[in-house]
Amino acid sequence: MKTITVEPLTATEFAPYGNVIEISKDAQSFAINAGTTQRFHDLAHVTVSGKNARPIISMARAQPFHFPIKLTMLERHPDGSQAFIPVTPTRFLVVVAKDKNGTPFNPRAFLAGPGQGINYFQNTWHGVLSALDVVTDFIIVDRAGDGENLQIHEISEPYEIVL
Amino acid sequence: MKTITVEPLTATEFAPYGNVIEISKDAQSFAINAGTTQRFHDLAHVTVSGKNARPIISMARAQPFHFPIKLTMLERHPDGSQAFIPVTPTRFLVVVAKDKNGTPFNPRAFLAGPGQGINYFQNTWHGVLSALDVVTDFIIVDRAGDGENLQIHEISEPYEIVL
Numbered sequence A, B: 001m002k003t004i005t006v007e008p009l010t011a012t013e014f015a016p017y018g019n020v021i022e023i024s025k026d027a028q029s030f031a032i033n034a035g036t037t038q039r040f041h042d043l044a045h046v047t048v049s050g051k052n053a054r055p056i057i058s059m060a061r062a063q064p065f066h067f068p069i070k071l072t073m074l075e076r077h078p079d080g081s082q083a084f085i086p087v088t089p090t091r092f093l094v095v096v097a098k099d100k101n102g103t104p105f106n107p108r109a110f111l112a113g114p115g116q117g118i119n120y121f122q123n124t125w126h127g128v129l130s131a132l133d134v135v136t137d138f139i140i141v142d143r144a145g146d147g148e149n150l151q152i153h154e155i156s157e158p159y160e161i162v163l
Helices: none
Strands: A003-004 A016-023 A030-034 A037-045 A055-062 A071-078 A083-086 A093-098 A103-112 A119-121 A130-132 A136-145 A152-163 B002-005 B018-021 B029-032 B037-045 B055-060 B069-076 B082-086 B094-100 B103-112 B117-120 B130-132 B136-146 B150-162
Touching: A003 A103, A003 B117, A016 A083, A016 B055, A037 A119, A055 B018, A055 B082, A071 A093, A071 A103, A103 A119, A119 A136, A130 A136, B002 B103, B018 B082, B069 B094, B069 B103, B103 B117, B103 B150, B117 B136, B130 B136
Parallel strands: A003 A152, B002 B150
Antiparallel strands: A016 A037, A016 A119, A030 A037, A037 B055, A055 A136, A055 B037, A071 A152, A083 A119, A083 A136, A093 A103, A093 A130, B018 B037, B018 B117, B029 B037, B055 B136, B069 B150, B082 B117, B082 B136, B094 B103, B094 B130
């Protein structure tokens, strides 16, 4: 079986696929509320398209996966970005892939550390939400609206994701 | 000085002002990802208006306030909803008010428990982000765009918020 080795999640490496949502020294930030709060501004763009499209906030409670993790499918949402931000202080797994003529290729796996969330760009191939170690609660920012906003690609020769 | 006594944050009491973002048995939920994840769907609506308006995700690191807390001003955002969800597992203070002819009245204070976030409806009067007890990191979902999206009301006779 082909293997994918997990990489650390950094804004630079993740840039082709989406935003990393985190408090970092590199982020544009400014003081608000008479200096009591520092705002790290515009870390992720929420985009939606299609009929009756609107951005929504949801939550998810995810059971953990355990390495090695089999990658058998990827999905994407043609009509909206999708952000996942853990409110449980723990790591989670982020799998993404580039697209070639409607088919994902070259999947990569990133390990998001505690304090990191991600936002997949609209129409970007990604794996299912993958908590690790513990049951993890996530904030989701994505789209509601008409139409089918999900494409699924079953991988004929599954990968094994290893740490 | 007039006092405001903090109330527990519940979806019912908060309904005139915004959404409570939490995993609750009452929320519409369904299984995703082959049953490994439960999605609590559409807990908060993100709305934006005005020229070049777009929803964005930011973060904030807030220094804590300590009771009794003086309420000297309220603000509102005419062109967008605004959500605050702590990623630090702790409580925080939420102050809101109704509007009468462009002026806030009858301010109320809610204590959000760990696991609760809130989304202020567009153009709803609210207090500044108020962490309690510890330095708290928040996810913010609000608006970027042109124009002045902030109205501030200084309170001539400040309130004291007590637990």
